[in-house]
């Protein structure tokens with residue numbers, strides 16, 4: 255980088271794109287990637303691997319929200335919540351300890367340590383550096399000056415023959431009076447102590463995680479959902495069992511909301527006014543966390559200067575090749591509003607970079623995408639919900655309760671089930687939904703089976719280890735096989751799985 259913050263040529267290990275008039279200039283890079291979350295990191299890695307001179311510019315640190323503010327911190331807090339609940343059942347197993355108490359500042363130290371360790375030890379950073387990518391962390395917010403040039407709020411200037419936007423998203427604010435009194439999930443990381451009570455507004459993936467973790471830490475949580483049920487994109491049985499388990503733990507769920515009307519300060523925190531079934535209501539807590547969705551982080555980008563269009567929800571519009579409305583500008587990850595998850599962000603970054611360097615040749619492929627969350631109880635899904643499957647297929651649905659399976663009973667974790675949805679004609683697995691301990695890991699078994707297009711009877715024949723959580727999928731497959739009238743050569747599943 256020269257004194258003006260311009261990036262000079264940065265050779266990749268495998269040659270270059272053919273030089274064009276614009277790529278021969280010292281300040282022009284072949285591929286300029288904005289945002290270093292999973293989408294941007296994989297885009298930069300792929301572009302450099304294909305031989306393009308590549309620059310990666312990001313506002314904060316390498317890793318983006320995924321490493322620093324989303325899954326990694328949340329999973330660490332969820333692990334602490336798990337340790338607490340495990341500690342509470344030590345007596346059942348004959349182990350005596352003193353009271354279990356949480357030191358939240360120390361837990362937050364651990365969260366920072368985990369974030370730091372993952373950042374330090376991930377091989378990805380070394381690989382990106384090794385590829386010769388010019389990485390500019392803490393560069394400030396980048397904004398387009400013209401279709402090939404961006405400038406950051408810290409005064410750096412970069413030019414790209416191709417540009418890939420990987421700027422992720424931000425929590426969608428509630429536009430009501432007093433909204434400035436509310437917080438986002440990120441604010442939880444900087445609390446000094448556990449609030450005695452918490453209002454969580456939004457019963458989607460983020461809201462249920464925040465609610466579950468803080469309920470485990472001792473907050474009295476009220477979870478507020480506009481729709482008829484929490485986790486509206488999950489199978490109905492999943493929503494119902496998670497909601498029931500939350501209520502049993504003392505959480506209050508307020509659903510079917512007409513609208514959140516306002517927030518106001520109280521001596522002990524905040525009061526939310528709302529309407530429900532046409533009637534006014536209110537709820538109070540020490541703190542309110544809003545998790546009503548995720549919007550594209552495009553505010554600082556000055557997209558009109560490049561001519562990049564957004565869709566009606568404000569996400570950057572892309573085609574199957576991750577191309578925006580401007581041929582040399584691509585976008586990947588949460589900023590495009592597609593399935594907003596780390597693996598999907600990484601894959602779309604890979605596709606965008608491939609097409610930026612080689613021309614539009616690689617469409618984003620359809621894939622089986624498992625989704626899950628680290629609540630108590632955990633939940634996860636892959637494929638179609640039962641309702642969607644029944645609309646399009648003749649199906650067999652089987653369900654195995656955790657209290658009838660060996661491993662959950664051994665571990666004292668009997669809340670939950672595994673539901674398998676199978677096409678009656680093709681015998682292919684259409685969906686799998688799990689609630690309970692290790693649900694997210696367990697669902698990966700079904701995702702692999704679905705990707706490999708295993709028939710349910712093939713899955714039922716695999717003698718999955720005993721006693722494991724994963725074996726509930728095998729048992730559900732075994733029951734489905736028998737219901738289909740097929741020869742179920744999986745006698746192992748006659749045992750409790």
Ligand SMILES: Cc1cc2nc3c(=O)[nH]c(=O)nc-3n(C[C@H](O)[C@H](O)[C@H](O)COP(=O)(O)OP(=O)(O)OC[C@H]3O[C@@H](n4cnc5c(N)ncnc54)[C@H](O)[C@@H]3O)c2cc1C
Nearest residue numbers: 289291292293313318319320324396422587588594595596
């Ligand atoms: C609480 C929470 C928990 C989650 N848990 C999971 C999970 O368990 N599993 C999972 O798969 N997914 C999870 N997700 C979703 C996942 O974190 C995102 O899908 C993923 O981070 C998206 O990656 P990305 O690269 O598109 O964007 P991000 O990770 O958001 O990275 C974008 C980067 O771009 C930077 N940036 C933005 N604008 C500019 C600009 N103008 N100039 C320069 N830099 C800019 C940002 O600062 C950021 O560093 C979770 C999300 C949340 C909020």
Ligand SMILES: NC(=O)c1ccc[n+]([C@@H]2O[C@H](COP(=O)([O-])OP(=O)(O)OC[C@H]3O[C@@H](n4cnc5c(N)ncnc54)[C@H](O)[C@@H]3O)[C@@H](O)[C@H]2O)c1
Nearest residue numbers: 456457458459460461479480481545546547548594626627
């Ligand atoms: N474990 C994970 O994998 C994980 C965790 C968190 C987030 N994420 C990703 O981030 C994305 C965003 O998650 P999210 O939870 O922020 O959004 P979301 O869209 O998944 O859920 C938002 C929820 O808020 C509700 N809502 C909307 N407006 C409301 C209002 N005014 N009052 C009350 N409720 C309202 C919606 O009905 C919905 O249930 C997810 O789609 C997911 O891809 C993943």
